[in-house]
Amino acid sequence: MSSGSNTQGSNRTGRYYNYAYLDEQTKRMIRRTILKALAIPGYQVPFGSREMPVPYGWGTGGIQLTAAIIGPDDVYKCIDQGADDTTNAVSIRRFFAQVADVAVTEETAEATIIQTRHRIPEKPLKEGQILVFQVPQPEPLRGLEPRETETRAMHAYEEYGLQYVSLYESVSAYGYIANTVGYPTMIEERYLMSPSPIPKFDNPKLGDNEAILLFGAGREKRIYAVPPYTRVRSLDFEDYPFETQTWEENCALCGAEDSYLDEVILDDAGERMFVCSDSCFCAERRASGHVGTMGDHALAHLEGGPPAVASPVAEPA
Amino acid sequence: MSVAALDLTQIAPGFADPTIDSQAAFRRVMDAVARPGTIQDLSSAPEAPEGLDRAAGAIALTLFDFETPVWLDPTIRGGPIEDWIRFHCGCPLTQAPAEAAFAMIAEPLACPPLSAFNPGNAKYPDRSTTLVIQVAALVGGRSACLSGPGIKVRATIAPTGLQDGFWPQVQANNARFQLGVDLLFVAGGLLTALPRSTRVTIKGD
Amino acid sequence: MAYVAVKGGEAAITNAHRWLAEDRRGDPTVAEVGVDQVREQLSLAVDRVMSEGSCYDRDLAALAVKQSRGDLPEAIFLMRAYRTTLPRFGYSQPVETGQMSVRRRISAAFKDIPGGQVLGPTFDYTHRLLDFTLAADGGGPIEPALQAIEPQPYPMSTIASVFDHEGLLETDPTPAADAPEPFDLSREPMTFPAGRDQRLQALARGDEGFLLSLAYSSQRGWGSTHPLCAEIRLGEVAVEFAPDELGFPIEIGELTLTECQMISTVTGGMEKAPEFGRGYGLTFGHCERKAMSMAIVDRALRDAAELDNAAPCQDEEFVLYHSDNVEASGFVQHLKLPHYVDFQADLQLVRRLRREYAARETAMKEAAE
Structure with a gap:
């Protein structure tokens, strides 16, 4: 069999591992799973998830998806919480630079594959791009029903009453739907889908996206997908419509009014600033001259990387 | 399942670099399924045995293996195409369309009804057959207008040489979503896909 | 201290790895433990790592125990991650x-x-008393177990x-000759x-x-x-x-x-x-x-x-x-990863709920007056 167990690899670690780490049979299995996931948008396809060299819960689903699709011509970007420089994003990006010989980038527009945890980039994605989500819990109903046997039947027969009851209970308790992240979505009016723990701020970007959206849950062994130009509805009620997060503040670094903001605590007296969660978006705005109220803050000057961190750093005054 | 010995001297080569070439081919197939009706280019794939188009061969090399029972249409059984697929993919062959993970159809006029293949089940609709249907050309036949996931507004495909009554079968296949088979049309080095999620309307219907 | 993502992650990770290597080695004036010593003298740790790691290789399991500093779930993880890369030649006959x-x-x-x-070799009837001779000099010569007469x-x-x-x-029941291969969770x-x-x-x-x-x-x-x-x-x-x-x-x-x-x-x-x-x-x-x-x-x-x-x-x-x-x-420990985007969403919600609560309280008070 010529395509069975090719272990040649042009990468530096090729002596020990196949190109993109996974063996070819595993890649084929994941590729077949991806095709079924695209053919049945929003449906969670079980797959023979493998043990990866990073822990379950740390992106093994996303890593397996990326490893199955990536090639030497790709440009790879990896973000966590919207930022390229968070430790786990750095670690995963380094992994693929090493095992797949790909170019890496922090620029959203340059990337052909963007792997993400908890965010969708602010800059709209384009045809030809693939967004790979790391998913801790693929089952949107799991918090309401712990048994897989039960939730699988609910999806099979489109019985989503439990989800609506839960949203209604939220309305009764708080006067509105209080869900904030992992806000449940309906794909093409058929499958209830977890968008992964992105803030609901990002939910509107799921529908009619130009890019292919792939979701990988390694520990739970599920892959699902939203093809481009797919109808994605965030669940709501006529009198309690879906709404996203907004801030009174703008980004303190770039002044953006419409991006998802992180809160950075400046001291123990309640002083804080808000900055874009999407580090690439913020940097590009600053590069083109946008300045926020604290544009001089140290966080705006991190592109070159600070000295090695060996112990906790004192908070900038 | 036939397990006759293979004459290895007669087997044409597969991908020159199985790792990189199958990755590149997969991305074309993934794009095809993600964007139904778009035409994807697999013409850099190696030449397959006579009677099997390059694109069909590339799909086999990329997706078939010992985990996927494959149904070959009777016109390509027991010959060089079967030998080539068995050698390169190591896949079990099945005579029962309902047991097939993939079906390779070189002669669409001889294709069993789509309902003969595995549509998956309500809890596991992914356990369904993917059909590779080889046609003379992807354009020039009767136009089918497509809409649904992956399609911005509308798309059109017009594969030639399909049996009468084929499109109503595709419509019926879509109508029983989440169940259904998924279709990959190939012609020469080109590929277009019609997953079960795609809604099809035929002009004049 | 604020909770912000560690910036300059690349350098931080490299340095953390160095520090980890130092700690694994411990006091450099103490002789380094050999994988063969782990294999022979911490053999039950090795057995557990092979068992739960689903990979029978005493040397690799001993290496995993050494590399993980004796953290057995970590060693098991190392074995699993290695195992998953091995080519599969086939399935053995059932062992008897x-x-x-x-x-x-x-x-x-x-x-x-x-x-x-x-x-056989069992702890079962040992008195669980710390054997200080083991600490002193390895306990001296070991009396060999007697061979059975028959x-x-x-x-x-x-x-x-x-x-x-x-x-x-x-x-x-004995499985039929044409029974499917056993389920394989891996x-x-x-x-x-x-x-x-x-x-x-x-x-x-x-x-x-x-x-x-x-x-x-x-x-x-x-x-x-x-x-x-x-x-x-x-x-x-x-x-x-x-x-x-x-x-x-x-x-x-x-x-x-x-x-x-x-x-x-x-x-x-x-x-x-x-x-x-x-x-x-x-x-x-x-x-x-x-x-x-x-x-x-x-x-x-x-x-x-x-x-x-x-x-x-x-x-x-x-x-x-x-x-x-x-x-x-993996999943319990993934909580160490940054979750500040989600937390920001929750913070916003709790602040809003508190504002609304305060407004209701005020309104009730005013109504009561």
């Missing part, structure tokens, strides 16, 4: 534990059984063969209801501590199976493999295994002759606590089908989904 070269075999069901009670029978009969002629003990995701093959594989890979606690809970009445230790055997078995090109099996190696057969609740009655049920445990190496726990939980899961009110140890989804320590450890 009845043909085991036995080093230890005990039964609590009978005073004596054919072949006798063979204690050679042990081979093969050593199993508890099943003891019960055979009366049919008192439940037997497993290739396929868990499905429910799980077959016994899938269950046993999951339990064999499962965390010893988790299974021990479940087994203990069962003994205390949370899904009791009335277990009785029919047989524990430890020893070496041959592994055979039948390559396609040969068409007959050849011996390719030897495994040390621990097997436990638990007798449990009497089953049958009206439709089927009453007999003792069984629970089964099997591990690589010498992992007796694990094999016994596995056998009890196996039985508990088999009893569960008829129950409406399953105890934790009888709940298949609960047990199988939560027994893998590589999955569990």
Whole structure:
């Protein structure tokens, strides 16, 4: 069999591992799973998830998806919480630079594959791009029903009453739907889908996206997908419509009014600033001259990387 | 399942670099399924045995293996195409369309009804057959207008040489979503896909 | 201190790895422990890592124990991550534990059984007193164990063969020649209801501590199976493999295994002759606590089908989904990753809820005045 167990690899670690780490049979299995996931948008396809060299819960689903699709011509970007420089994003990006010989980038527009945890980039994605989500819990109903046997039947027969009851209970308790992240979505009016723990701020970007959206849950062994130009509805009620997060503040670094903001605590007296969660978006705005109220803050000057961190750093005054 | 010995001297080569070439081919197939009706280019794939188009061969090399029972249409059984697929993919062959993970159809006029293949089940609709249907050309036949996931507004495909009554079968296949088979049309080095999620309307219907 | 993502991650990670390497080595004036020393002298740690790591290789498991600084779940994870990259040549023939070269075999069901009670190397009747001579100088020369006067029978009969002629003990049907290959969790995701093959594989890979606690809970009445230790055997078995090109099996190696057969609740009655049920445990190496726990939980899961009110140890989804320590450890520890985007969303919500609460309070107060 010529395509069975090719272990040649042009990468530096090729002596020990196949190109993109996974063996070819595993890649084929994941590729077949991806095709079924695209053919049945929003449906969670079980797959023979493998043990990866990073822990379950740390992106093994996303890593397996990326490893199955990536090639030497790709440009790879990896973000966590919207930022390229968070430790786990750095670690995963380094992994693929090493095992797949790909170019890496922090620029959203340059990337052909963007792997993400908890965010969708602010800059709209384009045809030809693939967004790979790391998913801790693929089952949107799991918090309401712990048994897989039960939730699988609910999806099979489109019985989503439990989800609506839960949203209604939220309305009764708080006067509105209080869900904030992992806000449940309906794909093409058929499958209830977890968008992964992105803030609901990002939910509107799921529908009619130009890019292919792939979701990988390694520990739970599920892959699902939203093809481009797919109808994605965030669940709501006529009198309690879906709404996203907004801030009174703008980004303190770039002044953006419409991006998802992180809160950075400046001291123990309640002083804080808000900055874009999407580090690439913020940097590009600053590069083109946008300045926020604290544009001089140290966080705006991190592109070159600070000295090695060996112990906790004192908070900038 | 036939397990006759293979004459290895007669087997044409597969991908020159199985790792990189199958990755590149997969991305074309993934794009095809993600964007139904778009035409994807697999013409850099190696030449397959006579009677099997390059694109069909590339799909086999990329997706078939010992985990996927494959149904070959009777016109390509027991010959060089079967030998080539068995050698390169190591896949079990099945005579029962309902047991097939993939079906390779070189002669669409001889294709069993789509309902003969595995549509998956309500809890596991992914356990369904993917059909590779080889046609003379992807354009020039009767136009089918497509809409649904992956399609911005509308798309059109017009594969030639399909049996009468084929499109109503595709419509019926879509109508029983989440169940259904998924279709990959190939012609020469080109590929277009019609997953079960795609809604099809035929002009004049 | 604020909680912001560690910036300059690349440098931080590199440095953390260096620091970790220093800590692993410990005081450099103390001799470095060799992998061979771990393999020979921490052999039960090695056995557990092979067992739960699903990979039988004493040297690699010893390396994993050394590299993980003795953190066994971490060592198990290293083994699993390595194992998953290995090419698969095929499946071996089932091993025959009845043909085991036995080093230890005990039964609590009978005073004596054919072949006798063979204690073997066990902690069982040691007094748990710290042996300070081990700390001082390695304890000096070790008195060799005495050889038996009469050679042990081979093969050593199993508890099943003891019960055979009366049919008192439940037997497993021999699979048909054309039966499908057993379920393989390392290739396929868990499905429910799980077959016994899938269950046993999951339990064999499962965390010893988790299974021990479940087994203990069962003994205390949370899904009791009335277990009785029919047989524990430890020893070496041959592994055979039948390559396609040969068409007959050849011996390719030897495994040390621990097997436990638990007798449990009497089953049958009206439709089927009453007999003792069984629970089964099997591990690589010498992992007796694990094999016994596995056998009890196996039985508990088999009893569960008829129950409406399953105890934790009888709940298949609960047990199988939560027994893998590589999955569990990864997911619990992933909480160390930044979650500040989600937390920001929750912060916003709580602040809003508090504002609304305060407004209501004020309104109520005003209305009362």
